[in-house]
Amino acid sequence: xxxxxxxxxxxxxxxxxxxxxxxxxxxxxxxxxxxxxxxxxxxxxxxxxxxxxxxxxxxxxxxxxxxxxxxxxxxxxxxxxxxxxxxxxxxxxxxxxxxxxxxxxxxxxxxxxx
Numbered sequence: 753x754x755x756x757x758x759x760x761x762x763x764x765x766x767x768x769x770x771x772x773x774x775x776x777x778x779x780x781x782x783x784x785x786x787x788x789x790x791x792x793x794x795x796x797x798x799x800x801x802x803x804x805x806x807x808x809x810x811x812x813x814x815x816x817x818x819x820x821x822x823x824x825x826x827x828x829x830x831x832x833x834x835x836x837x838x839x840x841x842x843x844x845x846x847x848x849x850x851x852x853x854x855x856x857x858x859x860x861x862x863x864x865x866x
Contacts, residue, residue: 756789756808757819768793771803771822773811792825805831 755776762768769792772785789811790803808826812818818826820837827836 754786754811754814754816755819756811756816756822758792758821759783759785766795768795771808773816776817801825801829803829803831805829 753776754773756771756773758769759772759774760767760781761770770785770788771790771792773787773789774785778784787807789807790801792802793800803825805826808831820839823832823834824836824839826832827834
């Protein structure tokens with residue numbers, strides 16, 4: 753299956769990303785891709801985003817899937833319709849080990865007889 757996702761390029765502490773069309777089985781760091789569809793530089797103040805929307809939509813119509821981050825970028829640019837997806841891990845509260853409470857048993861109270 754073809755996937756449209758971000759691939760990190762650039763030096764240490766200077767991340768720049770390419771938007772690439774690749775096979776979903778290729779790892780993100782393998783460097784193998786079929787086509788470059790744009791670039792993204794998050795370090796700059798204006799966050800340069802250069803995406804070829806026409807090519808992205810053409811590949812989507814042929815069955816290519818978007819990664820969640822790319823989907824959120826395109827939704828924020830209003831290139832596609834939809835809601836943003838949560839890409840952060842789900843936080844769950846820390847649970848303490850609480851012993852299971854035994855069901856309450858009623859004990860008869862002793863009655864004093866005179």
